[in-house]
Amino acid sequence: MKTLQNHIAGVWEDSRSGAFQDLVNPATEEVVARCPVGCAEDVCRAVDAAVAAHTSWEALPLTERIDLLNRWADAVTEHAAELAELECQEMGKPVGLGQMFIESAALGLRASASQALEYEFEETVPGPGGSNTRIVRRSLGAVAVITPWNFPVPMVLGALGPLLTAGNTVVVKPSERAPMAVTRLFELAGLPAGVANLVLGDVRAGAPLVQSEPVQLVHFTGSVAAGRSVGAETGRLLHRSVLELGGKDPVVIDADVDPEQTAAAVAFGAFVNSGQICTSMERIYVHRAIAQPFIEALVSATAAQTLGDGHDDRTVLGPLVDQRQRDIVHHHVTDAAERGAEVLIGGTVPDGKGFFYPATVLTGVDDTMLVMTQETFGPVAPVMIVDSFEDGLRHASRSRFGLAATVYTNNPDHIAAAERLPAGVVWVNQWQGGGPERLYEPAGDSGMGATGSRAAYDAATRPVSVHLAHRAQPAEQGTGR
Template sequence: MQTLQHLIGGVWEDSSDDAYTDVVDPATEEVVARAPAGSPDDVDRAVAAAVRAQPAWAALPVHERVARISAWADAVAEHAGELAELECREMGKPVGIGRTFVAGAAAGLKEAAGQALSYRFEDTVDGPEGSTTRILRHPLGATAVITPWNFPVAMVLGALGPLLAAGNTVVVKPSERSPLSAVRLFELLDLPPGVVNLVLGDARAGAPLAGHDRIRLVHFTGSVDAGRKVAADAGGKLHRTVLELGGKDPVVVDAGVDPKATAAAVAFGAFLNTGQICTSMERIYVHQDIADAFVDALAEAAAAYQAGDGRREDVMMGPLVDERQRAIVRRHVADAVERGAKIRAGGVEPDGKGYFYPATVLTDVDESMLVMREETFGPLAPVVVVPSFEEGLERAGRSRYGLAATVYTNDDDHVAAAARLPAGVVWVNQWQGGGPERLYEPAGDSGMGATGSTAAYDAATRPAAVHIAARPAS
């Protein structure tokens, strides 16, 4: 059984503490590795390495930094299959799906780093009486990236491009539930020692990293409760935070759309990665005119998402990450049924090993139920029938979350109205998607700090103004 190590200053090291946690394969419930639980001393050593490496990294020309990052992205793409197999082993994602996401994340890293070549790290503006002002955007220094377990590789790579290309160094702390792929990801790393460091562990590593005196920015993706703690720890040091937290994303299905095709799209948005995506479709509002046909088609589509071991190529949906997550799904279904909801598909937990739960469709739900109020992070599709598109849109906006939302409609006025949804991203007639220039900031309890495109570079740099007065005439 593998015992994992930290990567600090380019060297793989054991933890300074003797506490370890087990990494469990969620399909078999077998322990597959031991990982350090983490400690403040581990964090101190990693941050010190990042601080030491930062001046030399920032001194490299931008194009050299971009070239080094791009070469790493190419190596990741070449090992996409291997990394996907590790993700499957640690958190259950089917290998075929994981391979696609890893390859996409590698391409995204390359693209995000490449944006540094056109980003204005320096600008000059004319002032009064012949003066000029130089606007310089300096790197922040040593930064922290704390990532969740549901997309172990993609979440790390998605944060690193702008931070590294802008001249910062990074300490990465992945979730203790999915460290295997992170270790392999950094074995492929070919950057100067200390530019990227890896500290494994749970809150015993995460808390001291988020509140470390020498960390200048914390990029955190995770739960709302943990995000509040990260923001408080970093805020106490007056350090920046970029937070992408929980979601309870709605989808509004208008009259006039093809109910069967739309149901297939919604099933994909609800059940992909066993519903363990922050932007999963977790609240579905469908117009009464097509509700019967839509629900029938959604239940039929759910039956195609048979849960199984993701190492099999025919499996579309793997297990949940662990029993703790499955218990949340179980509790949401039980609460809904107790309050009057009906199960149209799934809902029966299978026997045997593995943290499996079937793709489940619920009807007759309302906002009093946990499944409509709290983030589920599981393969549930709760459906509410509404009398009009306007009511669907209004009810979709009734949430403390505001990460993303999706609308399906053929009505131009309703397309325009979709922009009113209080969410960082609104997709119309397609879940996911968006070009490289997309930028957004989550609304409500779903986070803070704009990200994407130039916003990511703005967050990764500190602007300074150098005012130069006109020389007096000789």
């Protein structure tokens, strides 16, 4: 059984806390590693290392920074199966699925780094009388990245690409529920000492990192409650934060789509990674005209979602990450059933070891139920039948969350209407569509701060204007600010 360590200033070292917690394989309930709980001293050392490395890292030519990140992407691709195996052990994701996402994340790291070649780190704006203003976007300095457990490797790589390419140095704190794959990811990094530091632990490491004076930006992905705390603390310090928090993503299904094909797409969007995705389809609104064939097809697709250990190629749904998460999911299902919803398939806790939960379909749900108002983060598809597409949009908009939304329709007027949904991303006829140029900002309780493409580089840099007059001007001709 491995005992995990921090990676600070290029050196692997034990946490100064001296305390550990066990990491449990959610499929077998066996302990697979020990993780330090972390402490303020760990954070201080890591932040100091990032600050010390910043000047030399920023001074490297952009092409050299990109080259180093591309080498890291090569290493990730080469070791994708190994990293996926570690994710399977720590949070249950099927190995094949995990490898697919990790390889995609390596491509994403390359793409986000290459976007820097098109980004305007400098531009000159002409002024009156032959003067000009040069606008230079400089890196922020030391940055904190705090990531969740559902996609350990992809979430880290997705955040680090623009931050490191822009010249920042980082301290990463992954979730204490899934630190093994990220630890291996850092072993593969090959970056100069102090550029990317790793601190393991729970809130005893996370809180000091957010509160650290030298940290100029906190890039946080996690729960709404934790995100509010991060936002409050960074606001107090007048530091930046980018927050991607919870989701309760709606799906609106029009009368003019193929119900069987759409049901298959919804089953994937609701159940992939056992529903443990921030943009998982968690509220389904289907037009009454196709409701019956859609629901029948959805139940049929749900029955094919086989439960099992992630090492088995036949497994579609691995376990949930832990007992706590399964309890939340089952509570949402039982709350709906007690309030009058019908469980068409699933909805029971399996016997035996492991934190498994079957793919579940509910009908007869309403907007008072937990399964329609709070983030479930599990393999549950609650379906509400609506009388019109407009009615579906109204229900879809009634949420404090606004991460993403999906619409299935062939009506041009309905496509135009879907664009008004209060969400950072609206997918029409293809869940998770779009390429590396996509940028968005969550709405409502789902977060704040635009990210993706050039917005990620805007967040990773600070603009400085340098004004050059045609000739030196007498003091009295100054115009002030």
